[in-house]
Amino acid sequence: MEHLEVIKIGGKVIDQPGQLEKVLQAFAHIQGPKILIHGGGSKASEMERTLGLKPTMVDGRRITSSDALEVVTMVYAGLINKTIVAKLQSFGCNAIGLSGPDGNSILSSKRPAKPIDFGFVGDVEKVNTSFIDIQLKSGLSPVFSAITHDGNGQLLNTNADTMASVIAGAFSGLYNVRLTLAFEIEGVLDASGNVLTKIDESSFQKLVKNGTIKEGMIPKLTNAFDALKSGVKEVKLTSSDYLSNTTHLYTNVILN
Amino acid sequence: MEHLEVIKIGGKVIDQPGQLEKVLQAFAHIQGPKILIHGGGSKASEMERTLGLKPTMVDGRRITSSDALEVVTMVYAGLINKTIVAKLQSFGCNAIGLSGPDGNSILSSKRPAKPIDFGFVGDVEKVNTSFIDIQLKSGLSPVFSAITHDGNGQLLNTNADTMASVIAGAFSGLYNVRLTLAFEIEGVLDASGNVLTKIDESSFQKLVKNGTIKEGMIPKLTNAFDALKSGVKEVKLTSSDYLSNTTHLYTNVILN
Numbered sequence A, B: 001m002e003h004l005e006v007i008k009i010g011g012k013v014i015d016q017p018g019q020l021e022k023v024l025q026a027f028a029h030i031q032g033p034k035i036l037i038h039g040g041g042s043k044a045s046e047m048e049r050t051l052g053l054k055p056t057m058v059d060g061r062r063i064t065s066s067d068a069l070e071v072v073t074m075v076y077a078g079l080i081n082k083t084i085v086a087k088l089q090s091f092g093c094n095a096i097g098l099s100g101p102d103g104n105s106i107l108s109s110k111r112p113a114k115p116i117d118f119g120f121v122g123d124v125e126k127v128n129t130s131f132i133d134i135q136l137k138s139g140l141s142p143v144f145s146a147i148t149h150d151g152n153g154q155l156l157n158t159n160a161d162t163m164a165s166v167i168a169g170a171f172s173g174l175y176n177v178r179l180t181l182a183f184e185i186e187g188v189l190d191a192s193g194n195v196l197t198k199i200d201e202s203s204f205q206k207l208v209k210n211g212t213i214k215e216g217m218i219p220k221l222t223n224a225f226d227a228l229k230s231g232v233k234e235v236k237l238t239s240s241d242y243l244s245n246t247t248h249l250y251t252n253v254i255l256n
Helices: A011-015 A017-029 A043-050 A066-090 A129-137 A160-173 A201-209 A217-229 A240-244 B017-029 B043-050 B066-090 B129-137 B160-173 B201-209 B217-229 B240-244
Strands: A003-009 A034-038 A095-098 A106-110 A122-127 A141-144 A147-149 A155-157 A176-183 A234-239 A251-253 B003-009 B034-038 B095-098 B106-110 B122-127 B141-144 B147-149 B155-157 B176-183 B234-239 B251-253
Touching (some): A003 A011, A003 A160, A011 A017, A066 A095, A066 A155, A066 B066, A122 A160, A129 A141, A129 A160, A147 B066, A160 A217, A176 A217, A176 A240, A217 A234, A217 A251, B034 B160, B043 B066, B066 B141, B066 B155, B095 B129, B122 B147, B217 B234
Parallel strands (some): A003 A034, A003 A176, A106 A147, A176 A234, B003 B034, B003 B176, B034 B141, B095 B141, B106 B147
Antiparallel strands (some): B147 B155
16 A cells, blocks of 8 residues: 555644744655645634634633634635645645535534533544545645534534544555654653653553643544554654654654 | 536625525536636625724725735635535535645736735736646536735735636636626626626727726726637626526627
8 A cells, every 4th residue: 555644733833934834845845645734823813812802722622603713714724724835835745725625525513512612613524535535646735724514514623633633544544644743842751751752552541640641632642542543554743843854753652 | 528617706795695605506506517716705804904904905906915915815715715615515516615826726926016016916827727627527616716826835816807717718728618707786787777788899998988887897808808818608797696597687798
C-alpha cells in the first residue's frame, strides 16, 4: 500500500505568519499523498470579542452559539484555510482547501445538549474517502478546516485533532497512514518535563492517574490512540518545528 | 458537446436566506454539469463597519485594503461559500466550494495602482479548466467565491461577474456553455423601464450613449459580451427569481 501523511497543525503556529510559513514550506516538500488539517489559533476568539461576543471554552472546547459559528466559519473555513492554501500553492504544492460540506467530505452530527450544551458543535460521523481520494489521486493535497456539516444544511464546529484522527483512521484501509499531531510542545512530557520517546495506553492511563498528563493533553492522546485502533500505522505527537526539521524530539504513540 | 450551465448569483439574494434557499433549490435541480459563482451581498460591508473599517466603493467596486481583504476572504470564501455548499448538499446537489487558490483554479494578477488604486483587487489571468473539469466529471458542482490568488501567496478580491464570464469563456472549448448572470432586476431595461427581450452590441452602445444603460449595468453587459466573444453559446441577464421559474422575463445578450 502507498504511504499517506496526515498532519494536523494548530495553536500558536497559526497566529505567527513567519512560523506558519516555515511549517507550510516543510509540508509542501513532503513527497507523495498528504493531507493537512488546521486548527484556528486565537483569531476566532479575537474576532468574537471584536464583535461583542464572549468566547467561552469548556475543557478547551468552544461553546459555539449561532453567532460564534458564523465567526469560526469565517475565520477557519475562510481566512485561515485560504491563506494556507494560497501559501502552499506559492510553494509549489497543489493544495485544495476543504471544509466538511465540500464534496460532502466530512459529515458530522450535532453533539447532544447534555451533559454540556456546546451549541453548534459536531462529532464526525463519516469521512467521504472516495471523494477525498479523487483529489489525492489527481495529485492534490487536501487542506481541511474543522468546519463540518450535518447533511441537512447545518454547519458545525468540530475539533481539529479529532478530525485529523478520524480522517487518518478512515484512510487506513487504503493507505499506510502516518498521523502527526503537531502543537506547541515537542511531545508528551514526563513528570520531570522531559519529552517521552514513546507512550502506550497503559502508561498513558498511569500518567493521567498521577496527574502528569492532564487537561487538553488527555483528549489529544485519546485521539491518537483512537487513530491507532482504526488501523493508522504510526502516530506522532510533536511540535510544528518538527515538520521543518529544526528539532528531532517527538513522542511516538503506540498501543502496547 | 455536453451542455454546461454557469450561473452567477449576487446582490440582495445573498442577504435573504429564504430567497437564497429557493434559488439554491432551483440550482440543485438542474441536471448535468453546472457551476455556481456567488457575489457577497451586504455582509462584507456590514462586517467592515463593525470592525471600524470604512467600506469604499468606486464604480461599484470595493477598494480592498489589506484589512478589507481579510474581511472579504472571511465573508465570501468562508461564511457565504460554506453556507451555500451546505444548503446545496442538503438539497442533494454534490457541491464543492472553491476559491481561486484551491487547486490553483483561478489565477489573477493584482490590478495596477493607476489610474485608481483598488488595493488587493485581482484581474483573472487563467482558469484551470483541467482541475475544475475533474470535479465536474466526478459529478461535483463547483461553487466559486470571487476570492482568487496571484500564485505568489497573495489572495485577491475579484469581481464575481467577471469571474463568471471568464470561467464560462474558458469552458467554451469543452462544453456548450450557457451563462446566466442573475441580479436584482429581470433583465436590461429600456427607456420606459421594460425588460428588453434581447440586446446586441450595437444597441448596447446606443443605449449607453443616450443614458438608458448606466452605472453597474455597463460592466455587467461588457462581461456578457466578453463571454460571447470567448465562445459561450448563450448569455442571459435576469433576476434570480428566473432560476426558480417564478418569472419568465430575461434579456438574451447576443453579439449581433
